Amino acid sequence: MPRARSQQVSLSDTPYYHCISRCVRRAFLCGDDSVTGKSYEHRREWIESRILFLSHIFSIDICAYAVMSNHLHLVLHVNEIQAKTWSAHEVLNRWHSLHKGTLFTQQYARGDTMPSYAVELAERSAEAYRERLTDISWFMRELNEPIARQANVEDGCTGRFWEGRFKSQALLDDASVLACMAYVDLNPIRANIATAPETSDFTSIKQRVKAAKTGTQPKALYPFVGNEHKEKNEGILFKLTDYLQLVDTTGRITRQDKRGAIDLSLSPILQRLGIASENWLTIAIQFEQNTHGVVGQEQSIKRYKNLQPRSRPNQRCCRLLA
Structure with missing residues (x-):
């Protein structure tokens, strides 16, 4: 049986979560339907606009997102401290x-x-x-319900548009957060609908690259603040340039199908995370296949307080993040 949402989200253990929503109908969420020839590409804009709008309403930060043909990915950071002010x-x-x-x-x-x-x-x-306004379930409800209503009106039908409930994964440490973000940002490249991160429409990585060209960061996305600002704890504790370079290099290897051709262990960000290059490629390219429920390095899993007594962490994921 699936675990109750209250048991999957524990802000005392981690504020970071990977959420996935998938369509239940054959009709596409976005993109082109090869059977009917009808294009649903405009729905990508619906979803991206809604995500960015909600980021200004909720005390939930958007770390990464990708709007795909029949599903969407989000990496969220819940900011309880901000809401209390x-x-x-x-x-x-x-x-x-x-x-x-x-x-x-x-x-x-x-x-x-x-x-x-x-x-x-x-x-x-x-x-x-x-x-x-600090509840991930409410955030996903406010995202998914309006999109479902719009899509049903456009399709001239009623009934369920999304699967029963969204999937969520707790991300316990920096390694799992960055691996999941890279996986989400590279989804369009893996699906062969984009050739580079900066051309991946309706993704957070495109927003970050576009802003970086002007020396800024997107206001709607959780910022990278660099290691020198650890005491502030108001963003992702790595440099944006390191992350963009890491995603770009990983994306090139993914497209060329030459895993390991570039020594990713030379990247400063991987050195600080302590992840070997081969392990990084596996987890960043196949995150969903190698993880479930709770994701983190072995020491983070041990600290996690709210696992059910019979639940066991994904040992393969722990090894990949080591």
Whole structure:
């Protein structure tokens, strides 16, 4: 049986998660349907726009994403500390950009004069919304439900559009986070729908490359801050240039089908992660095949507190990340 979502997401153990949603129907999420000849390519823009919009509403950062023909990938970072700093007014304004809320929350957000009992109810609602704005399940709901409704209207049908629920994996350490990000960013290249990271439409890597050309980082994506900013802990603790070079090199090897042709162990980022080049290629190219549930290096798995008594970590993944 699948594990309950509450047992899969434990923010006390890790704020990083890999989420995947897949279509249940034969009709494509995006791309071109070779059977009917109909193009669904415009739906990629729907999804990317929704992802980037939600990144400004939720206290959940987008580390990586890729919108494929019948599924999408996300690497998310839950920022509980940020959400705790929001005032009740800010929480309500954010939530009202998604839903109407209640009469009391609308009055409270406007600053109307209210009786004490109504203020209490509005503030209680704000605390409930604050929790939702750090909840991955709510994030995925707010992403998937509008897309499903739009697609059903366009297809002239009703019923389920997505599979029963999204899949999520806990990423316990830097090695698993970066390996998963690279896997997500390289999905279009592996699927042979792009030839380079910078030409991979509707992916986070294209956004990062585009911004890097101007010396900036995308505001909607969780930034790389470099090792020198560990004390700030407000981003991914590696240099963006190192990551872009690593993804580009891995992508070239993937396209040429010459694994190991370039010695990836020379990359500073892999040296700091302590991952051998062959192991990196295996995990970055075949992340889903080699991982499930909880992903991390062996010492991170041992620290993980919320595994079910009968659950066992993927030992092959632990070895690949070593």
